[in-house]
Amino acid sequence: MSESVTIVGAGLVGSLFAIGLAKRGHKVQVHEKRDDIRKLSIPGGRSINLVITSRGAKALQDVGLQKILDQDTVPIKGRLIRTKSGKEEYQPYGVFPDEFNHSISRGRLNCMLISEAEKVGAKFHFESEPTSIDFQKKTIHTQTESIPYQILIGADGAFSKTRKEYLKHLGVEDKVESLGVSYKELFIPSGTNNTFLIDKNALHLWPRGSHLLMALANLDGSFTVTLYTTDGSEIDIHKIDQSKQIQALFSKHYQDAQKLMPNLEKNFLENPNGHLGTVRCKNWTNEKDFILIGDAAHGLVPFYGQGMNSGFEDCSFLFEMLDTNESWESVFRKFNSVQRMNGLAIQNMALAHYHEFSDRAGDMEFIKFKQAEQRIEKAFPDLYRSSYSMVTYSLIPYRFIQSIQKLQEDLILRMLREFGEPEKIDLALAKKHIAKTLTPKLIDANIDLSEEFSL
Ligand SMILES: Cc1cc2nc3c(=O)[nH]c(=O)nc-3n(C[C@H](O)[C@H](O)[C@H](O)COP(=O)(O)OP(=O)(O)OC[C@H]3O[C@@H](n4cnc5c(N)ncnc54)[C@H](O)[C@@H]3O)c2cc1C
Structure with a gap:
């Protein structure tokens, strides 16, 4: 049955959802607080690029936009760790050639999604944001009007107004847990004739403990660079506001990157600081006519x-x-029970991954762990896949992946303890251990790795 659906937020998730709903014949209205992003040059300091992996690719395919992956992205096949001592360590992401990530400009993707949503009938209202929401009377109030809704979708990002309003309605406090890490976007321009000055197919990573630098390629030969620093630590972007300090920081810790950034000082001083956090929200829906999705929920x-x-x-x-063809109530109920658990799992895995990025990535023990894991994964792909592979190249629920992470880690560490070096691990013995510990978990969850990775 065709419904009238109101979405708050025309970011990546709200726009993609609008396409799928409009294609199913629903009347879709989208309210976005900013001006139309297609009219703006991509906002300074926020043109972050993103990687699309299996789950993003599946959703693009669901709305008929899989061509974006081929036409608008740069393949990212591994990460290149640049250590303090100036060494480079390449760590491939996948173990098979078709396993890689896709880098895309966030702004460009957002523009394409809005245009497609309009094409299939969704109506966008820019510079329109709720000042309050009456969940009893099913009405959104803006500065200028009161808008009744039938189904309301909150897709307005991590600092969601719809979430705040809903929690206020329930009498619950909103909680965004700070990581205590802030970031600044910087830039490596392209070389002559749009050439890439460093390997375009790698995510470049400079792990330095309490701070780190990351660079990801754009289609035009440039790289978006992000500097992450720990709030209150010795190196904290909030405390750096002079050219001298910027150059000193980069000379000491990121000299190779510094050479590629002619506008380092200008970008540093002009671009805003971003802050990172985790949205802790138990109430994603009223299981009737309102739901939160994307960053607004998790x-x-x-x-x-x-x-x-x-x-x-x-x-x-x-x-x-x-x-x-289930009712919206039933769909929202299932979403709440299944997807909320997956949201929680990926939130926690992402927090754990921060330490891998900032500290462990260049560490010899960690490198050995990864090499051992990849050797086993390559030998028995139908029996063992790393949690990174499952998160990134399959649609296996995040919750399941998190539930077997510890078992996997124990298994690899045990093999390394027994055999010392990744290439010396007795694969037959590893297979025996996998069959005893991990295979029963996969069988219980009805997960067949050979099918999950053949998408
Ligand atoms: C540095 C960095 C790197 C990242 N890299 C990756 C990556 O590689 N891969 C990945 O998958 N994710 C990545 N992310 C996360 C990703 O950016 C977000 O998860 C994603 O943008 C969430 O989409 P969303 O539509 O839910 O929210 P948003 O993209 O935040 O969109 C929300 C929209 O709602 C609008 N809005 C806000 N408030 C209101 C209001 N009151 N009324 C109306 N409209 C409103 C906003 O203007 C915006 O358009 C990264 C994030 C950061 C910060």
């Missing part, structure tokens, strides 16, 4: 590259449920 830190991907997975989940 905002997370970006270190697993899964914020947008998990938000897109919310959309895929809802599309699949709506196609069963």
